[in-house]
Structures are given as C-alpha cells and as structure tokens.
Amino acid sequence: MPLRCPCPRFGSADALIHSAPRTRPALDRTGRRRRTLGAAVAAGLALGALAAPAAVAADHTGPRGAGADRPTLDTGSPVRVNQVGYPTHGAKKGTVVTSATKPLTWTLRDADGVKRASGRTTPAGIDRSSGQNVQTFDFSEVSTPGKGYTVTIGGKKSEPFAIGDNLYGSLRSDALAYFYHNRSGIKIDKKFVGDAYARPAGHDKKAARGGDTRARCSLKGVCDYRRDVSGGWYDAGDHGKYVVNGGISVAQLMSSYERTLTAPGADAAPLGDGRLRVPERGNGTPDVLDEARWEMDFLMRMQVPEGRPFAGMAFHKMHDKQWTGIPTRPDRDEQPRVLRPPSTAATLNLAATAAQAARLFQPYDAEYAKRCLEVARSAWAAAKAHPDKFASDRDSVGGGAYGDRDVRDEFYWAASELFLTTGENTYRKAFLGSPLHGDADALFPRVSGVSWASVAGLGALDLATVPGNLTGEQRAAVRSTVTEAADRYASFSEKSAYGVPYAPKGNRYEWGSNSQVLNNMVVLATAHDLTGKDRYRDAVLRGMDYLLGGNPLNQSYVTGYGERDSRNQHHRFWAHQLDRKLPRPARGSLAGGPNSGLEDPLSKKKLKGCAPAMCYTDDIMAFSTNEITINWNAPLAWISAYVDDQER
Numbered sequence: 216m217p218l219r220c221p222c223p224r225f226g227s228a229d230a231l232i233h234s235a236p237r238t239r240p241a242l243d244r245t246g247r248r249r250r251t252l253g254a255a256v257a258a259g260l261a262l263g264a265l266a267a268p269a270a271v272a273a274d275h276t277g278p279r280g281a282g283a284d285r286p287t288l289d290t291g292s293p294v295r296v297n298q299v300g301y302p303t304h305g306a307k308k309g310t311v312v313t314s315a316t317k318p319l320t321w322t323l324r325d326a327d328g329v330k331r332a333s334g335r336t337t338p339a340g341i342d343r344s345s346g347q348n349v350q351t352f353d354f355s356e357v358s359t360p361g362k363g364y365t366v367t368i369g370g371k372k373s374e375p376f377a378i379g380d381n382l383y384g385s386l387r388s389d390a391l392a393y394f395y396h397n398r399s400g401i402k403i404d405k406k407f408v409g410d411a412y413a414r415p416a417g418h419d420k421k422a423a424r425g426g427d428t429r430a431r432c433s434l435k436g437v438c439d440y441r442r443d444v445s446g447g448w449y450d451a452g453d454h455g456k457y458v459v460n461g462g463i464s465v466a467q468l469m470s471s472y473e474r475t476l477t478a479p480g481a482d483a484a485p486l487g488d489g490r491l492r493v494p495e496r497g498n499g500t501p502d503v504l505d506e507a508r509w510e511m512d513f514l515m516r517m518q519v520p521e522g523r524p525f526a527g528m529a530f531h532k533m534h535d536k537q538w539t540g541i542p543t544r545p546d547r548d549e550q551p552r553v554l555r556p557p558s559t560a561a562t563l564n565l566a567a568t569a570a571q572a573a574r575l576f577q578p579y580d581a582e583y584a585k586r587c588l589e590v591a592r593s594a595w596a597a598a599k600a601h602p603d604k605f606a607s608d609r610d611s612v613g614g615g616a617y618g619d620r621d622v623r624d625e626f627y628w629a630a631s632e633l634f635l636t637t638g639e640n641t642y643r644k645a646f647l648g649s650p651l652h653g654d655a656d657a658l659f660p661r662v663s664g665v666s667w668a669s670v671a672g673l674g675a676l677d678l679a680t681v682p683g684n685l686t687g688e689q690r691a692a693v694r695s696t697v698t699e700a701a702d703r704y705a706s707f708s709e710k711s712a713y714g715v716p717y718a719p720k721g722n723r724y725e726w727g728s729n730s731q732v733l734n735n736m737v738v739l740a741t742a743h744d745l746t747g748k749d750r751y752r753d754a755v756l757r758g759m760d761y762l763l764g765g766n767p768l769n770q771s772y773v774t775g776y777g778e779r780d781s782r783n784q785h786h787r788f789w790a791h792q793l794d795r796k797l798p799r800p801a802r803g804s805l806a807g808g809p810n811s812g813l814e815d816p817l818s819k820k821k822l823k824g825c826a827p828a829m830c831y832t833d834d835i836m837a838f839s840t841n842e843i844t845i846n847w848n849a850p851l852a853w854i855s856a857y858v859d860d861q862e863r
Contacts, residue, residue, distance in 0.1 A: 389803025417545020
C-alpha cells in the first residue's frame with residue numbers, strides 16, 4: 216500500500232490517489248515495454264476504481280482522430296510550429312491540421328504583421344500517429360532574424376516563434392540546471408535556483424535515521440549492514456536513486472563535454488568553469504564535469520566494499536521503504552532508506568561511467584581519475600565473476616524495478632569505455648567479440664538509439680568519436696554502424712508529417728517517448744558530426760520542432776519554452792498543481808510525452824481511445840505520460856548543446 220499524502224488537504228480516498236506509486240516498466244532489448252508491469256504499477260492501476268482528481272491545468276490532448284471514438288479536447292491553433300524558433304540557416308517546416316485535401320496558402324508575417332513570405336502547403340494525408348489529416352509547409356528560404364513570427368493558414372495563426380542564432384543556449388543551461396535542482400544530500404541554494412526552488416538538503420545525515428548516510432542493506436545471503444550512499448540525483452518524480460538510470464544520465468552529461476573535444480565546431484565554453492549553476496564553479500574544472508562528479512561519487516558509493524559478499528559489484532538501487540507520498544519535499548521525507556541487491560547490470564554501469572570519468576577528469580584531478588579507474592576495473596572484474604546476477608522485474612515496492620535479464624549491452628558498453636581509457640587489449644577483445652558488435656539494429660534499437668535497458672549504443676558512439684587505439688578498419692566499421700542507424704532514424708523523420716525521428720513498431724508510443732525521440736537525435740547528431748551530411752542535422756532540427764510544439768498536440772514538452780508548455784509534470788516537490796505553495800517544474804524540464812499504454816489511473820480514464828501521439832495530458836497525476844526524470848533531461852541537454860553549436 217502506498218503512503219498517504221502528508222498534506223492534510225486531501226481526504227482518505229484522495230490521499231491514496233495522490234500518493235499513487237510512480238514506476239517505469241522494464242524494457243526489453245528494443246526499448247519496448249515488457250508485459251510485466253510490476254507490483255507498483257499494478258497497485259497504481261488498481262486505484263483507478265477511485266474517482267480521479269480533476270485536472271487543474273487545461274487539457275492539451277487533441278482533436279478527434281478519423282473514424283475513432285477518441286477524446287476531443289483543445290489543442291489551440293491547427294497550425295503547428297516550433298514555438299521556440301528556427302535557426303537562421305537550417306530547415307524551417309511546420310504542419311497544419313485540416314480537412315482540406317488540396318494545397319492551401321500559407322503566409323509568414325513578422326511581429327509587426329508585415330508579410331515576409333508565402334507559399335503553398337503539401338497535402339500529407341492521414342498522420343498515423345495522431346489520426347489527423349494534415350498538410351506540411353516549408354519556409355526554409357527565410358533567413359531574416361526576428362522574434363514574433365507567425366504562420367497563418369486559412370485564417371488560423373500559429374503560435375509565435377523566432378528565427379535567429381543562439382536560440383538554444385538558454386535551454387542547454389536550463390536542462391543542465393535540472394540536475395543541480397535534483398541533487399540529494401546538499402542544500403539547494405537560492406542564489407543558483409531562486410527562492411521558489413531553494414530547499415534544505417534531502418536525506419543527509421541530519422535526516423530521519425541518517426537518511427542516505429546510513430541506508431540499510433538487509434538481504435539474506437547478501438548483506439546485513441548500513442552504507443553511506445549519499446549524494447547523487449533523485450531519479451524522477453520520486454526520491455529513489457537507481458544505478459542503471461544514473462549511469463546513462465551521467466554518461467550523457469560527460470559525453471556532452473567529451474563531444475566538444477572531438478566534434479568539428481563544438482564549443483566547450485558554455486559548459487566550462489563558471490558557466491553553469493553549480494556551487495563548484497570557480498574550481499578550475501568544467502562545470503558540467505562538476506555536476507557529473509556529484510552523481511559519480513554516489514555511484515561509486517554504491518559499490519559493495521571489500522570483505523563483503525559480492526565485493527566490487529554495485530547495488531542496483533536505493534529508495535524509500537515504501538512509495539513516497541506526493542507532495543513531499545526531500546528534506547521532509549521521514550521514511551527509512553533501503554538498498555536493494557547488487558546486479559550485474561548496475562555493476563557494469565558503474566564500470567562504464569567510472570572508466571569514462573577517469574579519462575575526462577585526468578587533466579583536472581589526477582587522483583580522482585585514478586580512483587575512478589580503479590573502481591571501473593574492480594567493477595568489471597566483479598561483473599565477470601557474477602555475469603548473471605539479474606535485477607528482478609518485481610522489486611517495485613518503494614521504487615521502480617528496472618529489471619534487466621540481458622546484460623550483453625552493458626558488457627559491450629563497459630568494455631568500450633575501459634578500452635578507450637586504457638587501450639588494453641583485454642577490453643578490445645571483449646567488445647570486438649560481442650555478438651552485438653557491428654550489428655546496427657542490436658547496438659541501436661529501432662525504438663530508441665539508447666535507453667537505460669539498452670546501452671551498447673553508448674559504447675559504439677564513443678568508439679566512433681573518441682580517439683583510441685582502434686585500427687583504421689575497426690574505427691570505420693564502428694562509424695558505419697552509427698551512420699546505418701542514423702539513416703534509419705532520418706528516414707523516420709522524412710516520412711513523418713511532423714518530422715519526428717521516431718517510428719515504434721505497431722505505432723505504439725512508449726513510456727518516456729520524448730526521451731526515445733531525443734536519443735535517436737543523439738545518434739543522428741553524432742552521424743552529422745562524423746560525416747557533415749545535412750540530412751542528419753535536419754532530422755535533429757525536426758526532432759526539436761516536434762518536442763517544442765510542432766506535434767499533433769501543439770504542445771511544447773519543455774517547461775518554460777513555448778506558448779503552450781508543460782507545467783504540471785509528475786514530481787514530489789515541484790507540485791504546484793497539488794499545493795500552491797510549492798513551485799512548478801523548473802524551466803528546462805522535459806515531460807515524458809505520449810504513452811499509448813496509459814499506465815496510470817488518470818490517463819487511463821481521461822485519454823481512453825487516444826491515438827498514440829495524442830496520449831498525453833499535462834497533469835501531475837498522469838505519471839505514465841507526464842513524468843520527468845534525469846535520463847530524459849540528459850539527452851535534452853546533450854541535444855540542446857549540439858543544436859546551439861549549429862547556430863554559431
């Protein structure tokens with residue numbers, strides 16, 4: 216049974232609803248949701264028998280699909296554009312929802328209403344993802360910078376947008392600030408985040424039962440002791456910290472910096488010392504690495520110490536004993552904190568990220584880099600000694616399960632990072648001998664190029680870009696797999712009326728679909744860095760259009776960006792919809808996005824019959840469509856940096 220909401224404004228029935236557990240189902244190798252949702256999701260769905268709370272925010276779910284009994288709700292203008300804007304030199308496209316089957320006239324006007332361009336739309340027929348009849352338009356020829364542009368079609372005006380350079384610099388900064396906001400074990404200072412978001416440290420040694428400094432490991436045959444596993448980032452809407460989710464997240468933050476060392480035109484300055492909102496600024500280390508170190512320190516604390524059973528492995532996760540009630544500020548959480556069993560997947564996440572950290576921190580803190588490499592080596596050895604210690608899909612009381620029984624991808628990733636850092640042949644043989652090596656479909660699944668459950672692509676991307684001891688032929692082969700996968704995602708974008716580089720099998724949008732879109736964009740952007748081909752860059756830009764309003768819902772999924780932005784994502788502290796004294800999600804927070812599964816009571820009731828890309832509502836209790844989490848904001852930060860570089 217989940218905890219009741221600590222806020223007295225709810226009665227008993229409502230308290231149960233508002234404390235409904237949040238969990239993400241496990242994924243298989245392709246990124247698809249497994250059939251087994253786990254106990255926490257089942258418990259949450261069971262609450263659907265109770266009356267769902269009324270939505271506070273306007274519903275943005277969308278128009279009726281052709282021939283289907285679907286929700287009919289307000290989506291604003293039928294003219295869909297990127298509500299932030301378009302780079303001066305790059306693709307500028309949009310979509311209009313219309314019953315017309317013949318071309319229509321579009322007109323671009325500036326903020327003063329002066330006509331700047333016009334043309335004819337291109338009929339695209341029924342968009343399978345939304346059930347909408349749509350037409351597309353292209354104004355890429357326009358390169359005059361300005362704010363307040365709009366496109367009008369048939370008397371209907373789009374949301375305003377800009378054309379210009381440096382449109383995404385603030386998004387990069389805000390997306391990265393998300394991680395400081397969600398740090399565990401440290402005071403969040405108002406001078407970095409403002410009064411509304413400042414808070415005392417959560418789960419530090421002053422917390423109930425010592426918080427994360429005395430987390431209990433009580434598992435028969437595994438452990439019976441307490442560990443200091445303080446620090447790190449709260450994973451998502453809850454107060455849990457998960458190694459496999461933290462692994463991909465910290466890797467992508469480090470990779471956003473490592474890309475600036477290898478990619479043509481990449482600019483390291485915005486990630487440098489004194490540029491981000493972190494308390495470590497001014498220490499001579501790039502701020503993005505300071506933020507990554509906060510998580511890396513936690514991940515290394517999760518390693519089982521010498522002299523204990525399974526020494527060298529990493530505990531899979533840690534969180535409250537029961538699901539945290541909502542809303543609950545971290546410093547007011549009084550639950551016991553528990554460690555869950557070590558797993559091979561978590562251990563290899565530790566090995567991979569620690570190896571990557573070792574090479575990136577070497578110029579700034581050689582002793583820390585040495586320690587990271589020692590941890591990486593010991594974690595690799597422990598995983599080799601225990602290659603089949605799998606996390607359970609059913610371990611979902613108090614936190615997400617993150618079950619994973621296929622760790623070939625984790626072995627590939629860890630071997631790749633250890634090889635790039637050490638150049639040692641043992642690790643080269645490990646990834647070259649993997650059944651995944653050279654198989655673009657295995658390294659980069661169709662649904663999502665990488666995900667917490669499919670991380671081999673992280674290794675392949677680094678092998679393709681980071682200097683190392685690969686032969687020319689080996690490097691070319693890895694790069695070929697990257698471009699092969701990018702070609703697939705580019706084709707998805709080109710075939711989509713909304714330009715989205717995402718085409719799940721069966722047209723089923725998954726939990727966190729927006730992160731899957733972004734991770735496909737990371738592959739595309741890397742291919743562009745490697746080849747310079749505009750096709751890949753244009754697909755990335757179209758992906759940004761989709762995320763920032765150019766989608767079937769006319770919804771910007773990033774808080775603070777666009778006229779119709781998500782503002783009520785699922786979070787324990789950023790819970791203004793439930794308690795007006797609490798803040799909304801901070802600027803730069805990415806909503807999970809459409810999810811055909813509707814795996815929470817509110818979405819299940821409110822969105823019944825929705826077309827796949829319409830299965831979203833901006834409500835704090837719609838946790839299966841409107842959650843926020845570190846491994847969704849990490850690729851947002853990576854891509855924002857890439858796009859900002861294209862504008863320079």
